[in-house]
Amino acid sequence: MRRVVRGFWGPRKESPAALAGRWAATLDALTGLLPAAGSAPAGQPWTWTLQRASGAPAPLPAEEAALTAALQADHDSPDTSDGAGLNLSSSGEPGWEVTVRGRGGGESEYVTQSLLVTVVSPDTAEVPEAALLALLADVWQPDIGDVTDDDVLDALEDEAGYDYTLSQLCVGRLGYLSPGRAALAPEGVGTVRKELNGPGVLLDIAPPGDTDTVVAAYERLRDAGALEPLPRPMNRTYL
Numbered sequence: 602m603r604r605v606v607r608g609f610w611g612p613r614k615e616s617p618a619a620l621a622g623r624w625a626a627t628l629d630a631l632t633g634l635l636p637a638a639g640s641a642p643a644g645q646p647w648t649w650t651l652q653r654a655s656g657a658p659a660p661l662p663a664e665e666a667a668l669t670a671a672l673q674a675d676h677d678s679p680d681t682s683d684g685a686g687l688n689l690s691s692s693g694e695p696g697w698e699v700t701v702r703g704r705g706g707g708e709s710e711y712v713t714q715s716l717l718v719t720v721v722s723p724d725t726a727e728v729p730e731a732a733l734l735a736l737l738a739d740v741w742q743p744d745i746g747d748v749t750d751d752d753v754l755d756a757l758e759d760e761a762g763y764d765y766t767l768s769q770l771c772v773g774r775l776g777y778l779s780p781g782r783a784a785l786a787p788e789g790v791g792t793v794r795k796e797l798n799g800p801g802v803l804l805d806i807a808p809p810g811d812t813d814t815v816v817a818a819y820e821r822l823r824d825a826g827a828l829e830p831l832p833r834p835m836n837r838t839y840l
Contacts, residue, residue: 602726602809604750606718606733608743608777609770611835613714615706617672617685621665623705624672624687626740627716628663631699634729634736635720638699640691649689649701654680661689676706683707684714696723705741710834713768716741730775735796735803738777742799744831744839745782749773756812761820770828771819774811776804778827781840785827790818 632639632647640647651661651671661667668687676685684707690700703716716737722728730748737746753773757763763771775794778786783802791804807814822828831840 602724602728602750603719603721604728604730604748604809606720606730606737606746606748607715608717608737608741608746609713609715610705610742610744611713611831611838612708612710613705613838614708615684617676617706618669620672620685620706621669623740624668624703625663625665627701627718627736628668628689630736630740631701631718632663634732635697635699636693637722637726638691638693638697638720640693647691649691652688652690661687683709683712696726697721703741710836713831713835716743731794731796731803731805734775734777735794735798738801738803739798742779742838743777744779745770745772745828746777747771747773748775750809752810753812753815756816757819760812760816761823763819768830770830772804772806772815772822772828774805774807774809774815776806776818776822778802778804779839782827785825787821787825790821 636643647663649661651659672685675681684704686704688702692698698721700719705714707714720728734748757771779801791806794803794805797803806818
């Protein structure tokens with residue numbers, strides 16, 4: 602099964618060194634949450650594969666100094682217009698793979714910043730989706746986030762008119778709402794979970810396969826204004 606844990610936010614200037622701290626915290630936590638997806642035995646640090654726009658993939662240890670150097674190189678690249686990002690992957694036991702892709706630290710008024718964790722696992726495997734979304738919310742402090750899959754996104758497009766090409770926002774089986782968005786959410790949409798250490802709300806909306814409940818929750822949140830995109834040009838990180 603393939604699932605994606607996502608977070609999005611607006612302009613927030615950060616140096617490559619500051620971003621490396623967030624990346625290091627994320628990657629360190631993933632070794633405990635997804636041990637079967639690791640490139641090293643349990644308890645040992647993983648070496649990730651850095652996917653590059655040009656050039657062959659390269660190994661990248663999950664150490665802050667190495668992450669800072671990789672982010673600085675991306676920041677300084679003539680192909681980079683704003684912020685800095687990485688695209689990392691790791692394969693572990695048969696059927697397991699995780700990719701972490703994101704870009705942050707930018708000040709663009711028109712480009713949303715994001716972090717996406719894609720997990721491929723055997724269909725019968727237990728994946729701690731709520732803990733993964735809580736990790737992303739606590740470390741990256743996004744404006745909005747969710748856990749979704751292809752079936753959910755297809756249902757939102759087909760049944761609720763969701764269109765990602767228009768920069769529309771949505772929620773999946775689980776959703777994270779920053780405080781401003783949470784204040785607009787109607788009662789009875791999902792169940793509030795307690796995993797977060799920081800501000801905002803983590804909503805448990807539906808189990809895998811229940812796309813009808815996700816569509817209904819999306820429509821209620823959208824109609825209440827909780828899924829309004831950040832105004833363009835963007836002048837803040839959160840709604």
